[in-house]
Amino acid sequence: MIMVLGIGGTHLSGFQMSVINYTSPYIQKFINETWLERYGSVLHQETLTLLWSFIMSMYCVGGMIGCLCSGYLTAKYGKKKCLLFNDVVLIVATLHTGFSRRAKSFEMILIGRFLEGIGAGIHMNAHVQYAGEISPKKLRGFVNVTSSVFLALGKAVARILGLRYLFYSFSSY
Numbered sequence: 001m002i003m004v005l006g007i008g009g010t011h012l013s014g015f016q017m018s019v020i021n022y023t024s025p026y027i028q029k030f031i032n033e034t035w036l037e038r039y040g041s042v043l044h045q046e047t048l049t050l051l052w053s054f055i056m057s058m059y060c061v062g063g064m065i066g067c068l069c070s071g072y073l074t075a076k077y078g079k080k081k082c083l084l085f086n087d088v089v090l091i092v093a094t095l096h097t098g099f100s101r102r103a104k105s106f107e108m109i110l111i112g113r114f115l116e117g118i119g120a121g122i123h124m125n126a127h128v129q130y131a132g133e134i135s136p137k138k139l140r141g142f143v144n145v146t147s148s149v150f151l152a153l154g155k156a157v158a159r160i161l162g163l164r165y166l167f168y169s170f171s172s173y
Contacts, residue, residue, distance in 0.1 A: 010127060010147040013120045014154025020056065020113070022162025028052055031106045051106070058113040059120070066121020073122060079130040082122065090119040124151075 020027075031051055035043045043051070073082045097112030128147050135143040 010124065010151040010154065012154060013123055014151040014156075015158045016116055016120060016154075017059070018155045018158035019162065020059070022158075024052065027055065027106075027109065030101060034104050034106050037104065055106075055109055055113055058110050059117040062114040062117020062119075063121040063124075064117075066118040066123075067125060068121075069118075070122045070125035074126050074129065079126050079133065082126045083130060086119050086122045086126070089115055089122075093119060 028048055031048060032043055035041070070082070073085075077085070093112045093115030095112075096108045096115065100106060100108035100112065124147075128144055131147060132140050132144050
């Protein structure tokens, strides 16, 4: 149960926090290609850096909003329903990010990262509460601590998979 809650829970949030850093050259190239196709000119490096900063920070902005909303949502709908609804938000976010290349719209990455942040903000609060509620009384503290461990593990996995020599060897970009 602890492995399922960890890998299916906070591990994904940790992975999502760190994984975008290693794809930055590809996403910046995609932004430049999209801009060139739309407007016939290449973006200045400062503008590209600004757009990349927006993409990176949208996750944090969404996370802040998700954290602020999570207390109300879990109190009104319950933790289980809140987590199930949150899965829908994360699926929509993944679809936005995943289909951005096909739609030739880097703005979809911005929307996807924002929704991923909202989902992570809600998830990080509701998941720990729900895991504590459904665990046996003797294991409650241990189960609540494992969420932090799996969050850190998710970040570590993203960083390991993001190593340049590993990423370039598997890349088909």
